[in-house]
Amino acid sequence: MTASARPFALDPDRLFPADPRTRDIARGLYETVARLPILSPHGHCDPQWFADDEAFPDPAQLFIAPDHYVHRMLYSQGVRPEELGVPRVDGGPVETDSRKIWRRFAGNFHLFRGTPSWLWLCHAFTEVFGFHERLSAENADRAYDHIAACLARPEFRPRALFARFNIEALSTTESPLDDLRHHRKIKASGWRGRVLTAFRPDSVVDPAFPGFLDNLAALAQIADADLSTWQGYLAALAKRRAYFKSVGCTSTDHGHPTAGAADLSTREAAALYDRVRKGGASAADAEMFRAQMLTEMARMSLDDGLVMQIHPGAFRDHNPTIFKAFGRDKGADIPTPTDYVFALKPLLDRFGNEPSLTIILFTLDETAFSRELAPLAGHYPALRLGPPWWFLDSPEGMRRFRETVTETAGFSNTVGFNDDTRAFLSIPARHDMSRRVDCAFLARLVAEGRLERDEAFEVAHDLAYRLAKAAYKL
Ligand SMILES: [Zn+2]
Numbered sequence: 001m002t003a004s005a006r007p008f009a010l011d012p013d014r015l016f017p018a019d020p021r022t023r024d025i026a027r028g029l030y031e032t033v034a035r036l037p038i039l040s041p042h043g044h045c046d047p048q049w050f051a052d053d054e055a056f057p058d059p060a061q062l063f064i065a066p067d068h069y070v071h072r073m074l075y076s077q078g079v080r081p082e083e084l085g086v087p088r089v090d091g092g093p094v095e096t097d098s099r100k101i102w103r104r105f106a107g108n109f110h111l112f113r114g115t116p117s118w119l120w121l122c123h124a125f126t127e128v129f130g131f132h133e134r135l136s137a138e139n140a141d142r143a144y145d146h147i148a149a150c151l152a153r154p155e156f157r158p159r160a161l162f163a164r165f166n167i168e169a170l171s172t173t174e175s176p177l178d179d180l181r182h183h184r185k186i187k188a189s190g191w192r193g194r195v196l197t198a199f200r201p202d203s204v205v206d207p208a209f210p211g212f213l214d215n216l217a218a219l220a221q222i223a224d225a226d227l228s229t230w231q232g233y234l235a236a237l238a239k240r241r242a243y244f245k246s247v248g249c250t251s252t253d254h255g256h257p258t259a260g261a262a263d264l265s266t267r268e269a270a271a272l273y274d275r276v277r278k279g280g281a282s283a284a285d286a287e288m289f290r291a292q293m294l295t296e297m298a299r300m301s302l303d304d305g306l307v308m309q310i311h312p313g314a315f316r317d318h319n320p321t322i323f324k325a326f327g328r329d330k331g332a333d334i335p336t337p338t339d340y341v342f343a344l345k346p347l348l349d350r351f352g353n354e355p356s357l358t359i360i361l362f363t364l365d366e367t368a369f370s371r372e373l374a375p376l377a378g379h380y381p382a383l384r385l386g387p388p389w390w391f392l393d394s395p396e397g398m399r400r401f402r403e404t405v406t407e408t409a410g411f412s413n414t415v416g417f418n419d420d421t422r423a424f425l426s427i428p429a430r431h432d433m434s435r436r437v438d439c440a441f442l443a444r445l446v447a448e449g450r451l452e453r454d455e456a457f458e459v460a461h462d463l464a465y466r467l468a469k470a471a472y473k474l
Pocket of ligand 1: 044420
């Protein structure tokens with residue numbers, strides 16, 4: 001074995017504080033939450049995995065194809081998406097040999113040092129597959145063969161892993177145009193695993209979404225509704241929400257570029273809808289329409305009880321070359337500064353005081369945590385703070401989140417952790433990371449005399465389990 005392909009094991013004290021006294025407290029807290037069931041109320045796993053329960057095809061398809069964190073890092077260092085087998089929009093040639101793709105990934109594994117992907121991937125290799133070497137070019141084939149042999153066994157099928165990961169509930173994300181066939185198949189199968197859908201209407205409420213007009217036509221068809229009027233359009237969306245709810249959905253998700261909300265009169269909204277549905281929307285119209293739709297969705301949530309998630313602040317598809325060749329979600333999204341105080345005011349003026357409404361806010365703009373989000377969630381009964389997300393879903397991001405929001409919003413205005421992942425195998429690693437970082441934060445409060453030890457145990461349990469269960473109505 002060469003120097004780079006070394007034996008590897010995860011440090012059992014990883015992510016705990018370095019000083020022995022606080023570390024001991026953190027370890028004690030973590031031991032009580034480490035094995036709690038996983039609630040994954042927001043993510044992007046493919047429900048078909050659990051509907052069909054077929055073996056994952058191979059290590060490259062499992063670890064590399066769905067993971068945009070992997071794509072972006074490798075691309076930044078000169079690996080072209082074609083070389084990773086990412087399908088081209090034009091159907092042009094890409095690498096199809098999974099072993100070659102895996103070798104490319106393994107040979108570049110050092111690029112992930114210091115990133116959360118390194119910990120997630122190492123966790124999956126060692127804890128899930130029992131491969132106890134540090135991945136490198138030299139042991140790429142050995143790792144591939146080891147993982148491929150595991151994947152051929154029944155205990156590595158999606159449903160078996162779901163049970164082994166101790167997942168109590170996992171939510172995927174579907175558009176209103178989805179017929180939810182995989183979710184229905186899961187329900188009908190009698191399998192006890194709980195896989196929910198979340199209602200993600202961006203494709204039919206954002207006039208700038210690719211194919212928006214075609215999407216409206218598809219919505220008219222799937223909802224069997226007349227979309228020629230504003231009222232008809234809203235009724236179609238309400239109908240799709242009811243359908244999602246009937247299949248087990250408890251939440252909606254809104255990935256708008258900004259947190260902009262509006263509260264137009266019915267006449268103004270109808271006129272705006274008319275411009276939008278005829279394809280004549282300006283950029284300002286599109287932003288106003290999305291803004292109005294956030295408020296409409298909040299109103300519908302008051303009626304049907306679906307929990308609302310707002311995920312603003314990503315400049316999607318920043319790289320036009322990648323978007324043109326490979327489409328969306330290929331690791332080319334970049335965070336932008338995000339305003340909440342002014343942007344959400346029209347929505348909060350109407351619904352912010354509703355205790356029966358839950359709106360969970362996310363951000364990619366850390367400056368908003370202490371300046372805007374913690375004060376907003378620490379006041380409005382309808383608001384909660386989502387966990388640090390995407391670029392902030394990392395040990396440092398999670399630590400900074402607790403440090404910047406807790407003093408203003410407390411713990412109860414947060415909603416526990418969600419992994420927001422497309423990479424199923426990373427789920428245990430991500431939840432474990434969050435539990436460790438939260439316990440480390442609580443340990444510091446105890447060590448500094450800011451929290452009693454028994455309270456810290458209670459909060460650790462809340463953060464790992466109870467808050468997510470309550471906020472997402474799981
Ligand atoms: Zn998401």
